[in-house]
Amino acid sequence: MRIEDPKIVAALPELGVELRPGSSLAELTSLAIGGTTDLLRIRKHEAIPELLKLLDANCVPHKFLGGGSNLLVKDGELPWVVLQLVAPGPDVVLDGNFAHVDAAADLGRTVTYCAKNDLGGMEGLIGVPGTVGGALRMNAGAYGMQIGTYVREVKLYRAAERKIETLSGDQISFEYRHTSFAPNDMMLAVTLELPSKSFKEILQGIRICNEKRRSSQPLGQKSAGCIFKNPPGASAGHMIDELGLKGLSVGDARVSDRHANFFVNAGQATAKDMHSLIADVKERVHKAFGMELENEVVFWSA
Numbered sequence: 001m002r003i004e005d006p007k008i009v010a011a012l013p014e015l016g017v018e019l020r021p022g023s024s025l026a027e028l029t030s031l032a033i034g035g036t037t038d039l040l041r042i043r044k045h046e047a048i049p050e051l052l053k054l055l056d057a058n059c060v061p062h063k064f065l066g067g068g069s070n071l072l073v074k075d076g077e078l079p080w081v082v083l084q085l086v087a088p089g090p091d092v093v094l095d096g097n098f099a100h101v102d103a104a105a106d107l108g109r110t111v112t113y114c115a116k117n118d119l120g121g122m123e124g125l126i127g128v129p130g131t132v133g134g135a136l137r138m139n140a141g142a143y144g145m146q147i148g149t150y151v152r153e154v155k156l157y158r159a160a161e162r163k164i165e166t167l168s169g170d171q172i173s174f175e176y177r178h179t180s181f182a183p184n185d186m187m188l189a190v191t192l193e194l195p196s197k198s199f200k201e202i203l204q205g206i207r208i209c210n211e212k213r214r215s216s217q218p219l220g221q222k223s224a225g226c227i228f229k230n231p232p233g234a235s236a237g238h239m240i241d242e243l244g245l246k247g248l249s250v251g252d253a254r255v256s257d258r259h260a261n262f263f264v265n266a267g268q269a270t271a272k273d274m275h276s277l278i279a280d281v282k283e284r285v286h287k288a289f290g291m292e293l294e295n296e297v298v299f300w301s302a
């Protein structure tokens, strides 16, 4: 979708918003799949209510993009514009055991920065790609920890109320790869309370997690992490592997040879290829195990 109305184009810089016309979502997502649209890069949180008022008044549909690491975007010219926060920097401010982090901050860099300041707890998240906002929205976790445990406050744009609000951690529910945020809420900043640990001890934990990840996941390949959530008491990767589906392909969309719950873009995969592969694997798992796999990856299809 292209913003052509000169009224809107002229208003954007006044709101501190940069317009990048015809951006490719394939370049903004870890799966490297997705069509093109106008990208609006937001520098000031305060401008968001005004920006959305402007877009809504002019019937410009939009979606919020985080780090693009858990996302499957449709092909072709996209029927909405994409909004993305730009970290205003500094994106992490420490105050005792509290880390105030901008949602646009890179997750790995945030974990490292906190570690260097003797704040731990998030060792498992070191190799998870994406932004802190994206991790927060889906309650990202690995190796026995999840980010929600450490959340004390969240600043977000509440789409339903059209305003910026601050929620305390106990107003938010964090479950396995799920939170109580509305789908169109936009994460802006978070305060984490992290346990004190020596950098040496944190580094040791990070090394162990990195080693486990390297030995079991296709890190160098284009993927969105795990495609499916694990059903209670079961492992999606284990079931898919047991069915002998590693290497199964539709076009260049392929079930990873390394970890069966990672589907990789082995070249020029399209969203259509990836959707067909996901549907096929889902059906086979359902037939064999009677289990309905739930997507972890978010679809931007409509």
Ligand code: EPU
Binding pocket: 141, 142, 143, 144, 216, 224, 225, 226, 227, 228, 229, 230, 235, 236, 237, 238, 241, 258, 259, 260, 261, 296
């Ligand atoms: N397994 C297989 N074959 C495979 C993959 C896994 O047999 O191809 C078996 C493993 O041997 C193991 C079991 O399945 O016995 C579980 O595998 P793994 O330890 O790799 O964990 P997972 O449940 O597949 C989860 C998260 C990962 C996270 C790891 C480590 C989900 C959906 N996935 O994977 O998170 O990194 O644990 O904590 O919860 C993500 O969410 O995108 C993600 C990568």
